[in-house]
Amino acid sequence: MIKYQDIADGDPVLDHSRLLKAMENAFEYATAHGGIGLTQTKAFNRKFAHWMADHSPWPRYHTDELMTLNKVLNEWDVPHAMVVHDLIILAKFGRHTKGKFQISKKAQHLACQRGAFFAKIAETYLFEYNHARNARSEFAAPGNWDIFLNIINVEAEQGLTEAHLVKTLYGLEKRAHVIDREYYDHVGFIFTHVLQPLSWLGFLAETSDGMVDVPHRH
Template sequence: MIVFEEVVDDDPALVHSPMVRAMEKTFAYIYEHGAIPLTPSKAFKRSFVHWAAAEFEWPGYLEADLFAINKVLNEIDFGPLMDLHDLMIALKIGRHSKGQFTLTKAGQSLVGHPGRLFGIITPFYLFEVDHLQFARRPERLPGNWDIFLNVLNVEVENGATATELRHTLYGPKGESERFDMILSNLYVQVLRPLCWTGLLREDRVEGARRFDDGLFTKTSLWRTALRLDTDRDVRPATHH
């Protein structure tokens, strides 16, 4: 079983977590406005979605990226915000009441405590949330988080592409396959959630839209929060 180390609230590594940053900004919005207005279907109203697109500065979902493909933004157009909303409801950090989203007492107790927030949302988001809802062709990956994290711990130490990680975990794509479903699902179910929680970062060459062009590296949050069986096998790069 994967156990997360406690991260203190003033640890500078927390800056790497888009999820923690966005949730803290959401808390501040609620403090300032009293609540977030909801649509009849209980999604966040457009006014908040537009605010979040500008404020969150979510990698891969910047305001300019989102408005490049949408004239207006609904919650469904901003995938990370949908996940954040679902997460806050599932963890009873927030609740729906009379057409508005407000913080619960448990949520209010997390304001100003980003380390504690990270410790609550990260294991739940990685291990309990079904990430297949955004998959192009949903299919459960063989393996489990114990395997994924311990393999990545070694393979990503000095940076690795999604394609390289696919080769390590599952071998190369079959020559007859046009679409690499395993690579796509590896990204959606493992790599992207790790980036969104802040344990990994993805760097793409400028203009690259495809995730298999990206280089994945650990953030300092990975080293702070995780203690894994393969730590003894990790070999940092030597610089001459």
């Protein structure tokens, strides 16, 4: 498994990680409320989902934006709330008990060491998390993190898009006036499984001109 360089707890580079901030928000809420409330199906309840949206590190996932699409906010309506729930289970940061998710004392201690906490989150999210959970397709393109990171480490210096990376990795390009399923399958995979996780963790910075479609994201 790829190992990270140690990051000091006070290093400002950690502030670029929106996922770290979302996890810290969840821990803060759990501490203040004696845990995180659960539904009967053991999803995070609406009260917490709404709170996570109110405190979202992502503008596009803030309450005002999400409520344009939803009458109420469930866990699955707030993308980072769902990912945080998945990760705290996968990383064994606590457990479901008596209608709440309780953060363990060990996890609370780790959260006080911001650099180590980030490393655990990043390792779990990149290498253990099932990113297909957030995908619209079951398609899986060939490749692994050694290949993806080595290429992105070079290409991202000057900025890249999903389209650029798909061409570099697989030799596929968008053709004008043609709906190319193979091309869009690869673009979707690269975004969901590679670029979005790296951006959420802060390894990449995503910029756009206000649009969310592929040609405008860098």
